[in-house]
Amino acid sequence: MTLHEVVSPQQQNRKSKAPTLQMETRCYEAELLLHEHNYSKRLLTVKEQLQVTEKELKRQVLKCEQFFLQRIQCEPEMILFYTGFKDYNTLKAFYLALQPTPETLGSCSHMLQLNNTDDDTVNAGFHTARLCLFDQLFLFLCFVRRGFLPIDVSTQLLVSEEVVQMTWITWCHYLFFMLGPLPIWLSRRSVNELMPPFFRTTFAKTRVVLHLTEIQVQLPTSTVNSSHHKGSTTLKSLIGITPSGSISFVSSFYTAAVSDQDAVRESGILNILEPGDVVMTDKSLEIEDLDVIGVDLVSLNFSGANKLLNEDNVSQTDFDHLKIHMERAISRIKEYHIFDDVVPSVLHSSVNQLWTVCALLTNFQGPLS
Structure with a gap:
């Protein structure tokens, strides 16, 4: 059985437009080759293949709709509205100056232990799935600047509200640790x-x-x-x-x-x-x-x-x-x-x-x- 016998013409058109579907098709070809010498496994029907493809497309669409910093980095007005920083370059410079490192995380955890604070509060949020550290900072700034609700962000990121809250609390403690010692009282x-x-x-x-x-x-x-x-x-x-x-x-x-x-x-x-x-x-x-x-x-x-x-x-x-x-x-x-x-x-x-x-x-x- 060849690939054209199980893939519809509509799927062929989609395949030429979406790189992800090309990879999906190659997976099907590999699976078909395996089935040539393993008759105990059932071939996927056209309907089943369409369901898999539809699920993958939906995942890609949701990913595109997620509210990440990259979407507005060329719009200074939006950066200012959501973060309070005048533009993307200023925000990035702030992040690079304060970004979490093993050394700063270790110092932060030690400080929290001295204050009888559970250091898991600080460490857990940095491991949020689907988010790089820069996007985590961005969402924290959106949270405090615009008053975002955990349920709204969790829906966009496809994670639980508890994970969103833990991320916000983590960045709150970390930024307090990094910014708090700054000498703000001017001479x-x-x-x-x-x-x-x-x-x-x-x-x-x-x-x-x-x-x-x-x-x-x-x-x-x-x-x-x-x-x-x-x-x-x-x-x-x-x-x-x-x-x-x-x-x-x-x-x-x-x-x-x-x-x-x-x-x-x-x-x-x-x-x-x-x-x-x-x-x-x-x-x-x-x-x-x-x-x-x-x-x-x-x-x-x-x-x-x-x-x-x-x-x-x-x-x-x-x-x-x-x-x-x-x-x-x-x-x-x-x-x-x-x-x-x-x-x-x-x-x-x-x-x-x-x-x-x-x-x-x-x-x-x-x-x-």
């Missing part, structure tokens, strides 16, 4: 060199703008009780932003029961400010301990406008410019939409790392224009 000289012109003419001694942000986190089922009847809790973190717009300070999260004053005090920001610095806030955040260390406080909330305009000779235009500039800087971290709604309980134990990573990622966007 007085560096702040002055990068300071926008309108800051120089208004509050030239501004060292940092402080902003207290709140998020909602879903509690694990085992911790939900009568005091958390909705199964979520409010956490708040203090972030510091330089006049140029870079994140220079990120605190851990504190529960809503901790007062703003205590959150500032426990964050450690008071230990790194220097006499003569000016601290600016975007809302009524009173910090009683600043006078003790010789630091002045300026508020940019609307209720403080008269003080700025009258006592500091700041024009209304300058004041509006300052406020808009700081709102833009603060909005950078809020563009990570994973924090828009309640953060899922699976990330409850990693929320500090997740918040810090997202805050530090904004520094790769460059200064505010």
Whole structure:
């Protein structure tokens, strides 16, 4: 029996267009040759061969539809939308600088062991099937930037939601390990060199703008009780932003029961400010301990406008410019939409790392224009 007796004309046309089908046909030829001397095996019918071919075509189509970085690498607008990086080359440079290696993985695992964290959380995600490490980083960035759901990604990748979640948590811990030690607190000289012109003419001694942000986190089922009847809790973190717009300070999260004053005090920001610095806030955040260390406080909330305009000779235009500039800087971290709604309980134990990573990622966007 020859190949043409079992393959239809339609299949012959498909075979000439799809390299994968050519390989499929060669497999059939090999199988037929084996059957010439083994009559105990049944030849595949035309219907059965069509079913195999259809299954292979479906697999190829699904693979083409998967959401991988390669599909949008030539579209800077899409890269910026999904990752926060301005283009593919910038994202690739970031990955090459931080890509996992046996040395960094070993150091990361050792650090987690010292902190009584299960190092399997870090190692397991890197072995996700069907994904190279660069695509894993890309999907993590999509997760935090656009708030992707595990079920959506698992459908595209043809893997379980648990595998997707493990990958995200792995990259969260790894990026925290790599980015966390970076010296983001700028010296007085560096702040002055990068300071926008309108800051120089208004509050030239501004060292940092402080902003207290709140998020909602879903509690694990085992911790939900009568005091958390909705199964979520409010956490708040203090972030510091330089006049140029870079994140220079990120605190851990504190529960809503901790007062703003205590959150500032426990964050450690008071230990790194220097006499003569000016601290600016975007809302009524009173910090009683600043006078003790010789630091002045300026508020940019609307209720403080008269003080700025009258006592500091700041024009209304300058004041509006300052406020808009700081709102833009603060909005950078809020563009990570994973924090828009309640953060899922699976990330409850990693929320500090997740918040810090997202805050530090904004520094790769460059200064505010």
